[in-house]
Amino acid sequence: MAVRLAELTAADFIRRRRRLPASLIVGGTIVAALIVTAALAQWIAPYPYDQMHVRDRFQPPNLHYLAGTDEYGRDVFSRLLIGSQLSLVLGATATLISMAVGVPLGLIAGYRRGVTDEAIMRVLDVMLAFPPIMLVLLILAVTPPSLLKTAIAIGVLAVAPIARVTRSVTLDLMSGEFIEAARARGEHLHYMLLRELLPNVWPVLMVEASLRVVFAVLLGAVLSFLGFGVQPPAADWGLMISNGRAFVDTAPWISLAPGIAMSITVIAISLVGDGLREVLDPKVGGR
Amino acid sequence: MTGYVVQRLGAVMFIMVAMSVLVFLATHALPSNAAALILGQYATPETQAALEHKLGFDQPLPVQYWHWASRMLQGDMGQSFEMERPVAPILWDAFGRSAILAVSSMAVVSTLGLALGVIAAVWRGRWPDHAASIFTYFGVSLPEFYWGLVFILLFGSTFHLLPSSGYANLSDGLAAFVSHLVLPVATLTLTLLAHVTRLTRSSMMEALDSMYVKVARARGLPERLVILRHALRNALIPSITVLAQDFGFLIGGIVAVETVFAYPGLGRMLVGSLERQDLPMMQAAILVLTGVYCLANLTADLLYGVVNPRIRYGGSVG
Numbered sequence: 037m038a039v040r041l042a043e044l045t046a047a048d049f050i051r052r053r054r055r056l057p058a059s060l061i062v063g064g065t066i067v068a069a070l071i072v073t074a075a076l077a078q079w080i081a082p083y084p085y086d087q088m089h090v091r092d093r094f095q096p097p098n099l100h101y102l103a104g105t106d107e108y109g110r111d112v113f114s115r116l117l118i119g120s121q122l123s124l125v126l127g128a129t130a131t132l133i134s135m136a137v138g139v140p141l142g143l144i145a146g147y148r149r150g151v152t153d154e155a156i157m158r159v160l161d162v163m164l165a166f167p168p169i170m171l172v173l174l175i176l177a178v179t180p181p182s183l184l185k186t187a188i189a190i191g192v193l194a195v196a197p198i199a200r201v202t203r204s205v206t207l208d209l210m211s212g213e214f215i216e217a218a219r220a221r222g223e224h225l226h227y228m229l230l231r232e233l234l235p236n237v238w239p240v241l242m243v244e245a246s247l248r249v250v251f252a253v254l255l256g257a258v259l260s261f262l263g264f265g266v267q268p269p270a271a272d273w274g275l276m277i278s279n280g281r282a283f284v285d286t287a288p289w290i291s292l293a294p295g296i297a298m299s300i301t302v303i304a305i306s307l308v309g310d311g312l313r314e315v316l317d318p319k320v321g322g323r
Numbered sequence: 324m325t326g327y328v329v330q331r332l333g334a335v336m337f338i339m340v341a342m343s344v345l346v347f348l349a350t351h352a353l354p355s356n357a358a359a360l361i362l363g364q365y366a367t368p369e370t371q372a373a374l375e376h377k378l379g380f381d382q383p384l385p386v387q388y389w390h391w392a393s394r395m396l397q398g399d400m401g402q403s404f405e406m407e408r409p410v411a412p413i414l415w416d417a418f419g420r421s422a423i424l425a426v427s428s429m430a431v432v433s434t435l436g437l438a439l440g441v442i443a444a445v446w447r448g449r450w451p452d453h454a455a456s457i458f459t460y461f462g463v464s465l466p467e468f469y470w471g472l473v474f475i476l477l478f479g480s481t482f483h484l485l486p487s488s489g490y491a492n493l494s495d496g497l498a499a500f501v502s503h504l505v506l507p508v509a510t511l512t513l514t515l516l517a518h519v520t521r522l523t524r525s526s527m528m529e530a531l532d533s534m535y536v537k538v539a540r541a542r543g544l545p546e547r548l549v550i551l552r553h554a555l556r557n558a559l560i561p562s563i564t565v566l567a568q569d570f571g572f573l574i575g576g577i578v579a580v581e582t583v584f585a586y587p588g589l590g591r592m593l594v595g596s597l598e599r600q601d602l603p604m605m606q607a608a609i610l611v612l613t614g615v616y617c618l619a620n621l622t623a624d625l626l627y628g629v630v631n632p633r634i635r636y637g638g639s640v641g
Contacts, residue, residue: 165338167616169575170609171345177597177605178349254466258579261468262594277469281583284472285480292476295469302464 060311066304074120081114085271094287104289106280112290115271116297122272123253123301126187130252131245133191134198139241141195142202143229146210157203160196168193172255176264186265190252201244205237212236239316246309250302257298273298331624335617342613343395347388350602395610401603405596410607414592418611420490421581421588425573427504428511433566436516437555440523440562445550447528455524459517467576471510471583478506488585507584511576515569523562530554567623571616 073080082102083089089109097104103112145156172189179185209215218232257274259265266272268279273294280290362370375381379390394401400410443455462470479487485506491499530536531554539553540546578590585591589608596604 161334162338162341165334165617165620166342167571167574167613169578170342170613170616173578173593173597174346174349174609258466258468261466262579262582263598274466277472281472284476288476291469291472295465295473298466298469299461299464303460306460306464 057311057314059307060315063304063307063309063311066300067308070120070301070304071124073117074124077117077121081111081117083111083114085115085118086110086269087114094283096287097289097293103293104287106276106287106290107283112276112293115276116273116293118271119273119276119294120297120301122183122266122270123256123298126183126190126256127249127253127305129184129187130190130194130256131248133188134194134248135241135245137191138195138198139202139234139237140229142199143206143233143237145199146203146206147225147229147233149207153203156199160199163192163196169255169258172259173262173264176259181264181267183266186256186259187252190255190259193255194248194251198241198244198248201240202237205240206233209233209236239312243309243312243316246305246312250305250309253298253302253305327628328625331621335621338617339610339614343392343610344388346606346609347391350606351384395607400607403596403601403604405599405601405604410603414589414604414607414611417587417589417592417608420586421577421590424504424507424511424581424586424588425570425577428508428515428573429566429570431508431512432515432519432569433562435512436519436566437523437559437562439516439520441527441550441555441558443520443524444527444531444558447524452524455520459520462513463517466579467510467514468579468583470513471506471580474506474510475583490587503586507580507586510580510583511573514576515573518569518572519562519565522565523558526558526561527554530558533557564623564627567619567626570619570623574612574616574619 087110089105089111091109092101092105093107093109095101095105095109097112101111101113103116106112106115141156141160145153172193175189176186215228215232218228223232256265257272257277260272260274261278263278266275268275276294277291280287280292280294284291362374379387382390398411400414402408403410403413406413439455439459443452446452475487478485486499486503487506489503491503493500531550533554535557536549536554539549544553574590577588578593580586581588581591582594589612592604593608593612595601596608
């Protein structure tokens with residue numbers, strides 16, 4: 037019932053607006069292209085990402101090395117492609133972790149209200165009160181680094197914001213007739229949460245998720261730049277920027293290329309988020 | 324209001340205590356212990372045991388925490404392992420330099436953010452609006468350290484206009500002092516600007532559509548007065564609170580920016596001490612930064628209550 041209702045309203049929105057917002061189409065196309073490239077990176081990359089061409093060190097971008105080579109003569113373009121896997125996996129994993137924890141918490145808090153709500157929200161308040169980067173740095177500095185741990189650390193940071201959004205949307209939904217109907221039918225808790233509430237919260241969560249992926253990609257880059265994230269010789273974008281720092285005067289492409297790749301990724305994902313928001317709430321749209 | 328302030332102060336105290344416990348436990352989870360780090364490669368089991376006893380590492384954890392925390396509270400932050408000097412003076416020097424960076428960035432962010440937001444709202448849908456939104460879009464699409472690098476490349480190494488790293492004291496002359504601040508401040512500004520600009524734009528648009536602005540226009544007031552006196556004054560409320568929140572983000576940004584520009588502030592000190600596992604330095608830096616972060620959040624909450632009387636007596640702020 038609830039599923040069909042949600043589909044109906046989404047379809048309505050699209051029909052009423054006749055066309056999807058340009059930001060969603062452009063952003064979505066770029067994101068799709070990025071995902072395909074990342075998935076096929078091993079086959080697209082002209083060279084293995086860690087192969088050193090000792091004679092071709094510090095080559096500026098040319099036909100052989102599309103984005104030039106670094107201080108070991110490694111092909112920057114191939115490293116960019118492999119690096120996109122790390123960035124996307126980190127963004128997706130961190131976001132999935134925070135959704136997996138945050139969404140149920142928000143649903144329960146909004147559905148149960150009262151003492152449960154109060155308890156969950158107070159714990160989240162405490163989580164929000166910690167300075168985020170300190171916590172992550174502390175965790176990553178005292179334990180050996182790994183991609184999964186970086187993802188968990190970043191994911192934990194986003195639990196509280198996601199739970200809050202979920203809760204506030206759930207609270208809005210609770211006055212809906214379909215909830216009353218389901219209550220009257222005597223549905224169980226898990227049915228109420230998963231079949232009635234979740235499908236209706238989902239669209240808003242998609243917008244929030246796009247924000248969180250951007251946040252995770254950027255924070256991940258900062259962490260590997262500072263030396264607490266992915267470790268060399270991995271072809272991580274933040275790490276590549278950091279390595280290229282020493283040669284920024286003579287071989288700026290080593291640092292600039294991964295930055296450009298990162299900004300394309302981040303802008304594309306943000307465009308998807310903005311477009312989704314516009315579809316959900318046409319009032320927000322700029323024009 | 325008083326009850327609310329007391330409650331919020333209590334929350335800050337709680338966070339500080341919790342963070343200190345976390346920091347304390349984290350340093351005990353480190354692979355190598357402090358005694359081994361101090362003694363270096365010439366440690367023998369005997370000297371290590373003797374030093375561990377001297378440092379009190381053979382006592383139970385809660386006792387150790389108690390001693391450590393009470394020393395911290397008295398301002399004794401211990402000795403830096405690396406520099407073999409007391410942490411406190413080094414830390415407060417670095418803190419002062421970071422504060423200069425933070426305060427000047429906030430000043431630029433608030434002036435520029437409000438101005439861009441107002442401009443975008445007044446010329447909404449036209450080119451100044453689009454220009455402002457593209458500018459802010461780019462600012463947040465890349466992490467601070469990358470913009471720092473781009474700035475170094477442009478202004479430091481290509482045109483040799485500005486020093487790209489380090490810090491100059493005021494005693495070295497005003498020009499040197501300011502020129503070392505320009506690039507780090509510009510970098511921090513670029514990444515923080517979007518938030519304030521977007522919020523000011525939307526609250527300005529709301530204000531410009533409101534009844535009181537229509538009335539002011541109907542009374543024939545000059546447009547400049549309508550915008551600045553009537554609309555902006557009301558639109559300022561959310562912008563002020565978001566600026567206070569941004570101060571919290573700034574602390575995270577400062578860690579990366581100080582590293583890029585080799586700026587000798589608290590953020591760089593923190594990263595350095597984490598890398599070298601200089602425990603007393605790291606503990607002190609994290610606690611001071613946490614304290615600043617909590618105070619910034621507290622200020623944001625209180626400001627929100629002051630400028631928006633509707634929530635003043637509410638139990639909690641969402």
